[in-house]
Amino acid sequence: MNHFVELVVPFFILLTRPFRIWCGILQIHFPGYFNYQCNLSFLNWLTILPSLMCFDDQSLALISSSSARKEVIRVQQLHKTGAIESKPTWGLCVRRVFELMLGAMIAYLKYFLLYRICCHLDKP
Secondary structure (H helix, E strand, O other): OHHHHHHHHHHHHHOOHHHHHHHHHHHHHHHHHHHHOOOOHHHHHHHHHHHHHHOOHHHHHHHOOHHHHHHHHHHHHHHHHOOOOOOOOHHHHHHHHHHHHHHHHHHHHHHHHHHHHHHOOOOO
16 A cells, blocks of 8 residues: 555646545545554655645635635636636746646656665665
8 A cells, every 4th residue: 555655646646636636635644644643743744745735726615614615716706707817926836836846856756766666776
């Protein structure tokens, strides 16, 4: 199970919305179980943080208040009618750069991990 969650599940982020949501659930549940056991809990909390980006507004609406949901629906309707321009904001650009850097770092680290597992070497 450990190898599946750490090596296969992260690639679900690249697939469609249901796979991304399951990726987030699995990547939060797996280290969350270890947090419950108080085993390396600080590192497990750090592992959970990037997994929060797997959830979109619709999936997070299940845990938000009804007033927040109404506000999101109102803003989405304003975007559909064209009352609000949908230009990329500074925060969105920073988030996209962060996501790309995080993805590149994960791919780089996974490559060396797979290399070590496949070739049984201590150093890459």
